[in-house]
Amino acid sequence: MKAFAYVSPTTAKDAIAALKAGGIVRPLAGGQDLLARLKDYVETADTLVNVKQALDATVTPAGGGLKIGAAVTLDALSTNPHVIRMYPALAEAAAKVGSPQIRHQGTVGGNLNQRPRCWYFRQEEFVCFKKGGNRCFSVDGENQHHAIFGNDGPSKIVHSSSLAVPAVAYGARFVVAGPNGEREIPAAEYFTLPTMQNVKKENVLGDDELLTHVILPAPGHIRSGHYEVRFKESRDWPMAFATVVVTMNGANVASARVVLGAVAPTPWRSEAAERALVGKPLTQATAEAAAAAAVEGAKPMSQNAYKIQITKTAVVRAILEAAGKRA
Ligand SMILES: Cc1cc2nc3c(=O)[nH]c(=O)nc-3n(C[C@H](O)[C@H](O)[C@H](O)COP(=O)(O)OP(=O)(O)OC[C@H]3O[C@@H](n4cnc5c(N)ncnc54)[C@H](O)[C@@H]3O)c2cc1C
Numbered sequence: 001m002k003a004f005a006y007v008s009p010t011t012a013k014d015a016i017a018a019l020k021a022g023g024i025v026r027p028l029a030g031g032q033d034l035l036a037r038l039k040d041y042v043e044t045a046d047t048l049v050n051v052k053q054a055l056d057a058t059v060t061p062a063g064g065g066l067k068i069g070a071a072v073t074l075d076a077l078s079t080n081p082h083v084i085r086m087y088p089a090l091a092e093a094a095a096k097v098g099s100p101q102i103r104h105q106g107t108v109g110g111n112l113n114q115r116p117r118c119w120y121f122r123q124e125e126f127v128c129f130k131k132g133g134n135r136c137f138s139v140d141g142e143n144q145h146h147a148i149f150g151n152d153g154p155s156k157i158v159h160s161s162s163l164a165v166p167a168v169a170y171g172a173r174f175v176v177a178g179p180n181g182e183r184e185i186p187a188a189e190y191f192t193l194p195t196m197q198n199v200k201k202e203n204v205l206g207d208d209e210l211l212t213h214v215i216l217p218a219p220g221h222i223r224s225g226h227y228e229v230r231f232k233e234s235r236d237w238p239m240a241f242a243t244v245v246v247t248m249n250g251a252n253v254a255s256a257r258v259v260l261g262a263v264a265p266t267p268w269r270s271e272a273a274e275r276a277l278v279g280k281p282l283t284q285a286t287a288e289a290a291a292a293a294a295v296e297g298a299k300p301m302s303q304n305a306y307k308i309q310i311t312k313t314a315v316v317r318a319i320l321e322a323a324g325k326r327a
């Protein structure tokens with residue numbers, strides 16, 4: 001690994017100032033993604049700014065919802081009684097990440113900002129679009145874990161954050177702080193589809209900014225469900241997953257949000273699936289109709305058409321969980 005300077009500020013203000021140290025400066029949280037990238041020479045850095053002491057590591061009530069600090073660990077998130085009660089899909093997504101060690105070390109900020117797991121991206125030798133090159137190796141190469149939606153752009157990654165999907169489904173807002181103060185961004189607008197102009201990034205965060213909080217709105221009378229399809233006994237990232245959030249009007253769905261994970265470069269909202277739910281009771285038949293709608297328009301690559309079926313399975317099971325009917 002190339003040598004780098006290390007600073008460990010104790011306030012968010014000092015951490016943001018430290019991002020201006022000059023050269024390539026990166027915020028360091030749990031380090032599980034960033035340090036692996038540096039060790040593998042996927043990238044280099046001149047300075048790392050430890051943000052674990054500088055950023056909030058608490059979950060606090062806010063406006064009937066919750067305000068979650070970026071330094072909260074995945075373990076603390078998944079075991080927090082308020083998160084479990086109010087936003088169970090978020091707690092479940094955090095609880096399913098990797099292993100206990102990874103959840104104790106990994107943070108909310110690091111998870112939401114982790115870089116792609118595309119195996120070409122992760123190997124020094126493959127200088128693809130994301131690393132300033134002029135091709136995507138997955139097109140003619142190994143693409144079984146790549147996108148089936150939103151893959152018209154230069155990069156075909158799937159977003160690697162499990163938390164991003166329930167965050168979008170629950171209508172979270174991300175608080176971002178920079179030299180000019182704070183701004184709030186709806187989670188759905190934080191993550192970006194790749195274009196030639198922005199292909200080296202996965203979100204709208206500036207190099208001089210930090211994600212400081214995730215704000216979850218008051219849940220009201222929502223019901224939610226979350227289902228991840230994974231390799232059996234695997235600690236790896238899910239192959240496809242879904243978070244479903246609904247409100248009910250009597251026995252029928254009044255409003256729905258269906259967000260898919262591991263299928264696109266961003267959390268992928270399916271309005272077709274949402275339309276298939278609204279006005280209907282939460283039955284197996286409705287869930288299957290919504291799942292069929294969710295995969296309409298999928299454009300699998302040469303090796304990932306299998307994701308269509310497992311995405312449907314994830315949607316059906318997430319809906320049935322929201323209905324309290326999953327076995
Ligand atoms: C075997 C294994 C399995 C895993 N499985 C899953 C999984 O199923 N689902 C899943 O979601 N994740 C999974 N992960 C990733 C895990 O969730 C890590 O916690 C996460 O990738 C990085 O968190 P971290 O705090 O260690 O971040 P770091 O490595 O410190 O940072 C990650 C990136 O975010 C940036 N960053 C960190 N904090 C901030 C901030 N506050 N503002 C702006 N930028 C910031 C860093 O500069 C870096 O680029 C897995 C990891 C491993 C090793």
Ligand code: SF4
Nearest residue numbers: 118120128136155156
């Ligand atoms: S999918 Fe993206 S990260 Fe992977 S090789 Fe193609 S451009 Fe690079």
